[in-house]
Amino acid sequence: MKKRMPLLGLSLLLAATAAYAAKVVPAYESPSLPVEADEIDLWERASSHENRLRNAGTVFHDRHMEAYIEALAARMLGDSIDHLGIEIDFVLVREPTLSAWAYPYGTIGLHTGLLVRMDNEAQFGAILAHEISHFLQRHTYREMLDGDKQSKVGKGLGFLASLAMAKETGTFDKGVMDIAGNLWENLATSGYSKKNEYVADEEGLELMMRAGLPIDEAIPAFEALGENEVYGAGDPRKMWSSHPRLEDRIKNLRKEIKRAKRKKTFVDADMPVAQDYFRGIAPALLMNARLDINERKFRRAREALEKYLMVVPDDPEAHYLVGETYRRANPLGPEFESCQAAYRSALEHDSAFAPALKELGMTYRVQRQGAAARDAFEQYLEHAANAADAGIIRAYLETL
Amino acid sequence: MNRLGSILVLLCLAVSGSAAAASKDDAYLVNKRDFKKTYKVVALAPVDADPYLEMPDSVAAMLEQEVTARLQKRGYTVIPSSVLAGIRKTMEGQVGGLQHPETGEVDLAKQQAVREHAFRELWFQQQFDALATIRVTVHAVPMESDRVEWDGTKQKLTYEGRGKKYSAKVAVSSVSVAIFDSANKPLYLYYGGLEPLMYRKQEQLEPLTADRFFLDEKRIRKAAQIAVSPI
Numbered sequence: 001m002k003k004r005m006p007l008l009g010l011s012l013l014l015a016a017t018a019a020y021a022a023k024v025v026p027a028y029e030s031p032s033l034p035v036e037a038d039e040i041d042l043w044e045r046a047s048s049h050e051n052r053l054r055n056a057g058t059v060f061h062d063r064h065m066e067a068y069i070e071a072l073a074a075r076m077l078g079d080s081i082d083h084l085g086i087e088i089d090f091v092l093v094r095e096p097t098l099s100a101w102a103y104p105y106g107t108i109g110l111h112t113g114l115l116v117r118m119d120n121e122a123q124f125g126a127i128l129a130h131e132i133s134h135f136l137q138r139h140t141y142r143e144m145l146d147g148d149k150q151s152k153v154g155k156g157l158g159f160l161a162s163l164a165m166a167k168e169t170g171t172f173d174k175g176v177m178d179i180a181g182n183l184w185e186n187l188a189t190s191g192y193s194k195k196n197e198y199v200a201d202e203e204g205l206e207l208m209m210r211a212g213l214p215i216d217e218a219i220p221a222f223e224a225l226g227e228n229e230v231y232g233a234g235d236p237r238k239m240w241s242s243h244p245r246l247e248d249r250i251k252n253l254r255k256e257i258k259r260a261k262r263k264k265t266f267v268d269a270d271m272p273v274a275q276d277y278f279r280g281i282a283p284a285l286l287m288n289a290r291l292d293i294n295e296r297k298f299r300r301a302r303e304a305l306e307k308y309l310m311v312v313p314d315d316p317e318a319h320y321l322v323g324e325t326y327r328r329a330n331p332l333g334p335e336f337e338s339c340q341a342a343y344r345s346a347l348e349h350d351s352a353f354a355p356a357l358k359e360l361g362m363t364y365r366v367q368r369q370g371a372a373a374r375d376a377f378e379q380y381l382e383h384a385a386n387a388a389d390a391g392i393i394r395a396y397l398e399t400l
Numbered sequence: 401m402n403r404l405g406s407i408l409v410l411l412c413l414a415v416s417g418s419a420a421a422a423s424k425d426d427a428y429l430v431n432k433r434d435f436k437k438t439y440k441v442v443a444l445a446p447v448d449a450d451p452y453l454e455m456p457d458s459v460a461a462m463l464e465q466e467v468t469a470r471l472q473k474r475g476y477t478v479i480p481s482s483v484l485a486g487i488r489k490t491m492e493g494q495v496g497g498l499q500h501p502e503t504g505e506v507d508l509a510k511q512q513a514v515r516e517h518a519f520r521e522l523w524f525q526q527q528f529d530a531l532a533t534i535r536v537t538v539h540a541v542p543m544e545s546d547r548v549e550w551d552g553t554k555q556k557l558t559y560e561g562r563g564k565k566y567s568a569k570v571a572v573s574s575v576s577v578a579i580f581d582s583a584n585k586p587l588y589l590y591y592g593g594l595e596p597l598m599y600r601k602q603e604q605l606e607p608l609t610a611d612r613f614f615l616d617e618k619r620i621r622k623a624a625q626i627a628v629s630p631i
Contacts, residue, residue, distance in 0.1 A: 296585065332523060332582045366524060389513035391494040 039104075039141050046103045046140070050091060053109070060092040060112055060287060068280035069110075069128070072121065075211035076129055088132065092284070096291040096300070098225050102131040104140040112288040116304045117224050121277040122208065122217035122269075127225075129207035133200040139192050146193065197249060202256050214269040215257050222250050279311045286312075289321050298325040316353040319346035323359060336363045354384035358393065370400040424630035427590035435587055441528040442471055442579065443479035445519075446488075449536035453573060454610040459620055463534050466624035467577060471532075474631050479528055487525070488518045523582055530587060532579045534624070538597065540569045546600060548572060552626040553593030553619075559600030568605060571597040573613070575623040592626030595619055 053059070069090055077088070089107040096113040103109070108131045118124040134140070192200070205215045226246050260266055278285065285308035292301035302325045308318050323342030326335075340363055346356035361376030377393050377400075384390065428435055444467065447460035468478050491514045492498055498511050519531070541550040545565040546557050551574045573595055579588035595613065598605045614620060 296583075329583055331520070362520070387513075388495065388507070388509035389517055391496060392491050392513065392517045395491075395494045 038144065042141060042144060043105045046105065050103055050107055054091060058094045060094045060284065062283040065281055065283050066090060072125060072211065073128060073132065076132060076207040078210050094287060094291065096288055096295060096297065100127050100131050102134040106135045108132065112284040115281045115284045116288045118221060120217065120274045121272040122213040123221035124277065125208050125211055125213045126204060126218035126221040129204035130200050132207060133203035134192065137199055137203065139196045139200065142196060143192060198252055201249060201253050205256055205260055212269050214271055215260060218253050219250060222253060275311050278307045282308055282312055286318060293321060293324055293328065298329045301325050314349050316346040316350040316356065319349065320353060320356045327359060327363060333366060336367060339363060352383045354380055357383065365396060374400045427588055427630035429586050429588060439529040441477040441479065442530050442532050443484065443522060443526060443528045444481040445531060445533045446481040446485050447534045450538045452538060453536055453613055455536055456614060459614045462617065462620050463575060463624045466621050467532065467534055467628050470628040470631055479526055483526065484518060484522050487521050488514055491518055530579050530581055532577060535576050536594065537574055537576050538571055539574065541572050543568050543570045548596055551591040551593035555596055557596055557600050561602040570605060573597055575627045577627040590627050590630055592623035594623040
């Protein structure tokens with residue numbers, strides 16, 4: 001996904017260069033390449049971090065989905081795309097937590113968990129616009145110049161990004177994070193300053209309007225961030241919901257939405273069709289459901305699968321995974337109807353779908369329904385004779 | 401990867417992965433009273449250790465002995481790990497062995513299949529309420545003036561040669577005991593500190609070789625006792 005999205009041009013760059021000298025940092029209304037040594041250094045270090053993330057093996061590639069996100073970002077950036085300068089890129093990470101972040105040169109990091117928790121394009125657009133705004137406003141660089149006096153105000157997107165990267169790269173990367181007086185580390189643990197977060201909120205709404213998205217949907221989008229769950233050792237909830245700052249942010253967003261609506265030029269956008277969004281991110285819905293099942297987040301997984309099945313109703317794997325959400329929650333029963341119904345749905349779409357045949361057999365076996373278990377196992381072996389567990393299933397058959 | 405490299409990787413992982421329970425109250429991941437009321441029969445899985453540690457079977461036996469003794473003392477019925485080990489062995493035969501016949505390499509798909517089916521078969525065959533796993537893990541802890549304190553234990557690093565006392569992060573091992581219900585939901589997790597995996601060589605921290613692990617039976621037993629002390 002290397003579609004380059006240029007921003008603005010030379011005259012603004014010259015203005016920006018002049019402003020650098022006085023350390024008054026203009027927004028990337030605008031950018032081009034950085035000219036100050038410290039910003040170049042910032043970009044290089046961040047780039048090294050991104051490269052390591054990309055090489056960690058957890059980046060999710062899907063051309064269809066990438067094209068969808070790029071098209072949405074292009075709608076937000078509007079005409080500025082025609083002016084050459086810098087590009088916006090995306091890195092999608094297979095990770096069930098809700099997180100997004102902006103590298104200082106315009107690459108936006110997104111967890112699949114965030115994509116699937118949003119209920120429509122406008123909600124996702126709200127988060128995306130917020131991150132693009134951090135980039136356009138050069139907030140990382142501004143924070144670096146401001147030192148750490150403001151960046152400790154609250155916690156935010158940065159921490160989750162770093163937590164995720166720590167998981168993916170195996171270490172909390174202080175070598176990259178520790179830029180110019182612990183800047184990135186501060187961002188990582190404390191988020192951007194309150195002022196910069198509010199600026200990103202405000203500009204994010206502008207970008208949403210430019211993309212024709214209803215700005216009211218920013219509220220449920222940010223509220224969803226407060227529902228981040230605990231996965232593994234980290235506790236993302238501490239970053240969002242238990243901190244008053246998220247509440248402040250939502251309060252501020254409500255204020256900004258009201259203000260935007262009072263403008264004469266305001267045009268209320270229609271609610272986007274949810275299914276269009278689900279179609280755009282379908283591969284993430286299915287993949288993230290698998291992650292959630294492995295993390296025992298069965299309700300979350302089922303919600304994602306329901307969204308997926310709205311737009312891809314014939315996929316046997318999705319039906320099978322719905323069955324897994326029920327079975328794994330109660331593998332010994334006593335209720336097997338829900339999982340068995342889902343396995344049967346999978347088989348209605350593909351009668352040779354081996355995982356569903358096996359699990360149907362396994363659940364019948366637990367229920368001591370020998371004939372039904374035998375039937376399912378025999379079909380499983382017919383379609384997966386060379387499966388790693390074929391010998392074990394044959395042994396089960398001998399006892400039925 | 402050489403041993404030092406392994407230690408460094410383990411240290412790095414530990415920065416984000418170390419998860420020792422801070423107090424005995426934290427050991428229960430569900431209500432403690434409900435736990436004691438609901439779970440009466442506990443099956444044990446074979447003791448497992450980070451491969452880096454090259455744990456001898458005799459150490460695994462010691463650890464299981466200590467955990468079993470504590471559980472029984474607290475009124476739990478214990479199904480020994482030999483039951484699950486027996487199921488695994490049978491299943492390994494059913495899949496034609498885990499090793500590839502020509503290369504001798506472990507077939508990971510078969511290994512995973514045996515592991516998963518064996519757990520499910522244990523639940524199918526035996527009447528029990530919870531499954532306990534005992535594992536020796538590696539993580540990093542801060543060292544202050546050559547002394548380390550972690551997971552309920554305190555120790556001083558051994559050293560060769562002279563050198564000033566200093567502070568750093570060192571790799572250590574701990575015994576973890578985790579208990580799960582039939583849906584693999586974690587119910588209990590607690591750690592007991594076992595031993596440092598590094599020593600001081602003048603001004604440097606050096607990894608110990610595997611033949612210097614698990615030499616102190618008292619420490620091994622104590623680590624297991626700490627790990628089950630909240631029970």
